[in-house]
Amino acid sequence: MKYLKISILLLILLLGISTVSSHGVDVTADTMVVANDSNGKMVKSIAESNNINISVYKFTSEDEVTHILEHSINNTNKRILFTAYQETANDFLKKHPDMSNRIIVIDTVNDNTTLEGLQNIMNVPIENVNSENNFGLPLTIGIIIGLLIGIGCGAYIMKR
Template structure:
């Protein structure tokens, strides 16, 4: 009798685990929404150019194409993120070819000099995500769906426990 009970519980747990969609182990983005991707060679130069023009922007120094691609992938989920790329341009161009929907938020400077860097930083700083027609969901919809699922599961568990309690009282 007890074995069937445990088997049922295991089957229900297995069905729930299979039904849960896969979670991408991508990580949390802790970088600024408006940023510059640079390397050790030109990172300080870009920061000095921004400071001399009175522009406050975060400059991140990367050491590999994989790190840059990972950072660019954060743009897909964060529509507020806009990035200027002054290093690893080939990675940025490849990313733009794969994801043209971020072309308005990703600026690539192939010829790094004072004027192109200033123009790129101003383009990144002037990007306004609120004026764009974003197709992202709001906070309310996932909350509502979660509440509905929670109520349904809670009612099901409550009914099961009440029936179980009634059976134990009758015996």
């Protein structure tokens, strides 16, 4: 009987836990350039010489680029300029045409097209997200879950 109660409690806890996405956390900047080894330095120097504050990331595989694109689906503030891996970006845009305003692909990379792309990506409007609202809900949920577990454990200990 003792093991049945513990098993039921564990089952309830496991069923009560919401699913966790194992996709990972996006640690890249909201406004970024996807580059490779051949054009990363050029893009960074063009941005710096024109006082454009943007992060340039050098990627080495299409899988990494696809991962970043998947993060941009949920992050409405993510703006990406592609100077490399254009085919991957164009394939992604075919599947998600609603993101074409936040993802700019430069097919022919040179100084002029890169500068134009940098200016265009910086002019894409972003939403102002109030971080206070984003913190309150998880905090409340955590407190409620903690209270429920505490009450359950307290009731179990008191019955012993």
